[in-house]
Amino acid sequence: MKPSLRSGKLTQWKDDRGFGFIQPADGSKDVFLHMSELQDATRRPQENDTIYYYPIVDSDGKIRACNAFILGARNKSTSPWGFLIGNAKLSAVPRSNFPIYEVLLLSILPLSGATHFTLTTRNPLPLILYSVMSLVTYALYAKDKSRAQRRQWRTPEQTLHLCELAGGWLGGFIAQRMLRHKSQKASYQTKFWTIVAVHHIAWLVWLVWGKTRWV
Structure with a gap:
């Protein structure tokens, strides 16, 4: 019922x-x-x-x-x-649809840079980190929300941000949209989007200048 x-x-x-x-x-x-x-x-x-x-x-x-x-x-x-x-009718378990268009827009530059880096240097580490850390970060978000609902010990925000910085920011973004977790706290969002900007700027620098060193 x-x-x-x-x-x-x-x-x-x-x-x-x-x-x-x-x-x-x-x-x-x-x-x-x-x-x-x-x-x-x-x-x-x-x-x-x-x-x-x-x-x-x-x-x-x-x-x-x-x-x-x-x-x-x-x-x-x-x-x-x-x-x-x-x-829409509200569901007993809050969960949004996968934010496919937002994910595509956010990931174009970093994934292009990481792919080019892999092909140029024969080092797939960035692509591996993005894939693995995104999964890890999403799992940490889900676990943290579950703990919050049960009033249990929470995952430190610093841990979440470190995982995002290590390449899991895309998984964090997906978790924010799908699980509605950490998406309303202004101080958290400021740090999160700073991390996203760092990744985008780093890959832009690589695509503009860094790749010429390997030619």
């Missing part, structure tokens, strides 16, 4: 850790809310916000909020497909 939409007041919010607790309008037990469960929020949550959500009971019997949104702070057109998402 699908849970019904409920509402409550956000009585606690730990912005640095990305989670808080909702006091349901019916006076029942507090409900855990993680930032990744907020739908198209136009701002960070604040205490006393009214939150609409679907209650989900975890295997340990604890209740958490799923597919939540902040009353008065929901943007249904944050992506080209926002009008479809806004009218």
